[in-house]
Amino acid sequence: MVRGIAREQAILTATIELLGEIGYQALTMDAVAQRARASKQTIYRRWRGKPELVKAALDARDAVQVAEIPSTGTLRGDLLSALDTLCAQADDRYLTMMTGLVHAMRTDAELAETLRSHVADEDQGPFRVIVERAVARGEVPASTSTELAHQVAEGQIMRRMILNGPLDHEFLTGLVDDLLMPLLTRSFPVEANDLPGR
Numbered sequence: 001m002v003r004g005i006a007r008e009q010a011i012l013t014a015t016i017e018l019l020g021e022i023g024y025q026a027l028t029m030d031a032v033a034q035r036a037r038a039s040k041q042t043i044y045r046r047w048r049g050k051p052e053l054v055k056a057a058l059d060a061r062d063a064v065q066v067a068e069i070p071s072t073g074t075l076r077g078d079l080l081s082a083l084d085t086l087c088a089q090a091d092d093r094y095l096t097m098m099t100g101l102v103h104a105m106r107t108d109a110e111l112a113e114t115l116r117s118h119v120a121d122e123d124q125g126p127f128r129v130i131v132e133r134a135v136a137r138g139e140v141p142a143s144t145s146t147e148l149a150h151q152v153a154e155g156q157i158m159r160r161m162i163l164n165g166p167l168d169h170e171f172l173t174g175l176v177d178d179l180l181m182p183l184l185t186r187s188f189p190v191e192a193n194d195l196p197g198r
């Protein structure tokens with residue numbers, strides 16, 4: 001059983017590596033099999049085709065990242081720590097992988113349909129775990145939704161990468177303090193002109 005799990009993990013890791021090196025279009029089952037030192041028959045027994053394999057690899061990658069989210073004791077600290085860890089892994093290979101997948105989804109209906117559930121699943125990101133901790137500490141109510149914060153963080157980070165801007169502490173602090181904390185706590189700053197009667 002352990003051997004089977006190790007083989008599956010090797011296949012998923014090889015898939016992520018190749019997506020970052022050559023992109024989705026150039027990815028082949030032969031290349032994955034060779035990189036993972038597995039047979040194509042083994043891959044096809046587990047996944048019907050390339051779209052399913054890629055989704056499984058992305059799911060596994062995100063699950064590892066979520067499991068490694070540190071607990072700092074505060075909502076703000078957890079957000080900063082998690083995003084700092086995620087952004088440290090967002091290198092040129094990550095951009096190659098993501099831009100390649102976005103482009104491929106426009107022309108490959110099967111891939112687009114398969115990956116929609118991955119993109120839409122909030123549990124794939126760090127926010128569910130972080131908010132659950134914050135709820136337990138009494139920082140936010142149990143009804144707090146992570147959907148918008150997830151979308152905003154993902155969009156801002158991808159935009160920053162496309163513009164070749166640094167994913168540094170200043171950027172992450174602004175993202176957390178100006179956008180994510182207000183979204184999750186609903187503590188939006190009120191301008192004088194927004195007050196009634198103004």
